Amino acid sequence: MSTDYDVEKGDSVHPGKPVTVDRYTAGARVNHWITAISLVLLALSGLALFHPRLFFLTGLFGGGPLTRIIHPWIGVLLFFSFFGLFLRFWKANLWKREDGTWLARIRDVLTGHEERLPEVGKYNAGQKFVFWSMSALIIVLITTGLIIWDQYFSVFTTIEQKRWAVLIHAIAAICAISVWIIHVYAAIWVRGTIRAMTRGSVTGGWAWRHHRKWLRELVGKASKGKSTPAE
Amino acid sequence: MFPPVPNPTTQPVPPKFGDQDLIRRSASTVTPPAQRQTEVAKLIDVSKCIGCKACQSACIEWNDTHPEIGINTGVYDNPHDLTPDMFTLMRFTEWENPETNNLEWLIRKDGCMHCEDPGCLKACPAPGAIVQYSNGIVDFIHENCIGCGYCIKGCPFNIPRISQVTHTAYKCTLCSDRIAVGQGPACAKACPTQAIVFGTKDEMKEHAAGRITDLKSRGFANAGLYDPPGVGGTHVMYVLHHADKPEIYAGLPNNPRISPIVEAWKGVTKYAGLAVIGFAAAAGFMHYLVAGPNRVSEEDEEAAEKLTGEEPRP
Structure with a gap:
């Protein structure tokens, strides 16, 4: 099983024309969309309190005080929701040797020359970057966020610590929003990706083109299962 | 006085x-x-x-x-x-x-x-x-x-x-x-x-x-x-x-x-932050204009079908 590090629960191939490949279970998809909605709401409410020109966004949340109240609670929801995603996806996001090669040929990635890239598993180096940077940023955001959640936690830290926390929170949030833009753009740019998170499956061609190693593993597993059913 | x-x-x-x-x-x-x-x-x-x-x-x-009536601590x-x-x-x-x-x-x-x-x-x-x-x-x-x-x-x-x-x-x-x-x-x-x-x-x-x-x-x-x-x-x-x-x-x-931390937060971070976010969005948009979508080809689908043991397409 050592080669199947990146095959996740529920991943399987369905032969046919075209081939379809199950990529995300219903649980993973619901988990993802809860995280996604939380992140968008957090970005909107956070930006409203970050820059005066964006203060009007508090209108979406029922005004300034309600924005101030609701933002940290959505943060708590996002933290636990993302933690669920982390438990599901961390193993398949471990760094592999081909990821370095893939990253070194980032020009070929951006210009669409996939034939020059190494075969990669369920996630390529770009997706792994999104996964690990979001994981790290969310830990930073929840920690600094609790420090500046004055209504409940103001007595536990000094004003100087809160000043650092609010600055780091803002910088981490900017990084997270930027990573999110990369994530969303990649999903739009690479056609056939979004259905993985809506219906849960991709076409065989998509898997062949972008995650051939993963596809080979799944096919190998399926044929192995067929040949030795009594195992 | x-x-x-x-x-x-x-x-x-x-x-x-x-x-x-x-x-x-x-x-x-x-x-x-x-x-x-x-x-x-x-x-x-x-x-x-x-x-x-x-x-x-x-x-x-x-x-x-x-104010609340307090206590005497000496x-x-x-x-x-x-x-x-x-x-x-x-x-x-x-x-x-x-x-x-x-x-x-x-x-x-x-x-x-x-x-x-x-x-x-x-x-x-x-x-x-x-x-x-x-x-x-x-x-x-x-x-x-x-x-x-x-x-x-x-x-x-x-x-x-x-x-x-x-x-x-x-x-x-x-x-x-x-x-x-x-x-x-x-x-x-x-x-x-x-x-x-x-x-x-x-x-x-x-x-x-x-x-x-x-x-x-x-x-x-x-x-x-x-x-x-x-x-x-x-x-x-x-x-x-x-x-x-x-x-x-x-x-x-x-x-x-x-505090210089507050000055940094309300100064350079505010402007640089929005610039970074704007740059990320603009870079994505420009890339799409120049490179276009990355589509799965017919050959990719056929390769996958071959891999899974389907008969080749007519």
Whole structure:
């Protein structure tokens, strides 16, 4: 099983024309969309309190005080929701040797020359970057966020610590929003990706083109299962 | 003696300053008025204070706050800190002067300093929750306050307090409502020794100079005025008998300024942050225009079908 590090629960191939490949279970998809909605709401409410020109966004949340109240609670929801995603996806996001090669040929990635890239598993180096940077940023955001959640936690830290926390929170949030833009753009740019998170499956061609190693593993597993059913 | 602010007429008078006199408004840009009003100031002469707390009582009465009944922990400070219901506080320090070996009882009336460059206002994200009038008064407008606590992080003097009842921030208003109709602050009115006096900033500096000369003649060689330039000067000033070491007065900051962390957060981070986000979005858009979508080809699908053992397509 050592080669199947990146095959996740529920991943399987369905032969046919075209081939379809199950990529995300219903649980993973619901988990993802809860995280996604939380992140968008957090970005909107956070930006409203970050820059005066964006203060009007508090209108979406029922005004300034309600924005101030609701933002940290959505943060708590996002933290636990993302933690669920982390438990599901961390193993398949471990760094592999081909990821370095893939990253070194980032020009070929951006210009669409996939034939020059190494075969990669369920996630390529770009997706792994999104996964690990979001994981790290969310830990930073929840920690600094609790420090500046004055209504409940103001007595536990000094004003100087809160000043650092609010600055780091803002910088981490900017990084997270930027990573999110990369994530969303990649999903739009690479056609056939979004259905993985809506219906849960991709076409065989998509898997062949972008995650051939993963596809080979799944096919190998399926044929192995067929040949030795009594195992 | 500095002449006290005379009692005003009992006839209603229009307020002397208002929204048209704002020189700063939090999270907004204002056009400052062409003519700045005469700057006012409160001068607190620490050497004349007897610690009677009449100023605290007057403040409570005028602002109609209801501080909680506290407990005695063996110190004179009561309450033990500024609260959303206590805008000013006598802080008592027992200090042994190393030069004379005398015990000096230092009593400083703490409260908002009404900085010329207010850190609270700089940090505030809510439009119009903190304002500065052209006479120098920094005021909190509660209906615009969202209770985020950013003013606490911005303040170099640790003054604002958030109420757990109304969830908005409170501090000394310099009795802006009294000054608007020609009265002095309630604390100054109540002070029995004229340790607190109120007037224009120039008058207060002049009065302070006289007091400092007097103190120097009595052996306080380092007597001086506390009007810290790091925050552009303040509209509440102290006469200190040991102006060379303000920190002995219950931690009055020596050379206070808006924290560089707050400056970075409200300065470069704000602009660079939005620029980074905008750049990420623009880069994605440009890439899409230049490179176009990355589509799965017919050959990719056929390769997958072959891999899974399907018959080749006709």
